[in-house]
Amino acid sequence: MAVQNTNDATNVGVGKPKVTGAAFIAEAGATIPTDASTELDTKFKCMGYCSEDGISITEERDSSDVTAWGGDTVYTAQTSYKESFTFTPIEINPTVMRATYGKANVKVEAGKMTVTHNAAELPECPIVIETVPNSKTVTRYVIPRAKLTEKGDASLNGSDPMGRELTFAALPDDKGNTMYEYHAITGLTAEA
Template identity: 45%
Template sequence: MGNETKNVSVGKPLATGAIFVAPSGAAVPTDAATPLAEIYKCVGYISEDGVTNAVTTDSEPVKAWGGDTVLNTQTSREETFAFKMIETNKTSLEQAYGSGNVTEEPESGSLSIKHNSKEKSVYVYVMEVILTGNRIKRIVVPVGKVIEMGDVVYKDNEPIGYEITVSAAPDSDGNTAYEYIASAK
């Protein structure tokens, strides 16, 4: 089989939202076709830089007598997902500042946000991407936690954004993320 241009895609978000979160313990999606449960909340618009998925591994060489490297053993692996939320809403602010630090007045929609060093909660993260050929890719992080927050810049020519890095910890099967691809409906 030769090269297939139909398999080349760019990372476009779904019009209905691209990144969704649910509290730890929520049912984890196992395909790309089943609609997400209502417990999953969209964080809103993401900056034009999209999502960066980084996998970092370290290894250590094993040397034989005489100095030859005869084996490399993996000593660590970390997977992260980084993105900047440019919509200011309860869900995006909870990801940036912690779920216990954001309150919303239901009638007025007013928000109050506390800045502190409290530990962030674990969430299930789902990222949905449109692929070429009317296909959808769903990336699922079953055990995700915000480990880093970037600077929030207030400037008259760019949107206010909340840049976060989510660490993907292994689930009970030892997997940090899952990817599913299906035809879009």
């Protein structure tokens, strides 16, 4: 694929999940992927289906203006940056429960699972989100240090899935990066 100088509808896509799953979580120490196509470390476990809302990624930058005498804004300084992502797993399985309540609070036995609710702080963990935007692209979002910061309400009714919306902070890794976005694109060639 040469340098693009016109519109190309084949580059347009939507955030569809891979059929094998979209949200994968592991404990600290798992090998973090560095591209969109290498097989995930087996320590990553699929969280199962997510609600139809999919996964939202939010970046926030706050800034402060420096104003000169006379009222001109002469400089804008970034004062903070943070990134987070939110989704609602809708399967009731041990991987989701451990991500939501912590490994020590989930006991799994043959035919039953017990989940204990308490204020214990949850550890950081790596999370990988996998999508297939279009027929020629696979996109992988890698969050090396995710920390659960908020849980939504559980709605117990006859029409909504029994999932809780989960919000994770993407914390800076040892290079200062909060998330890595990798794309495998059929036909894309290296630029000179």
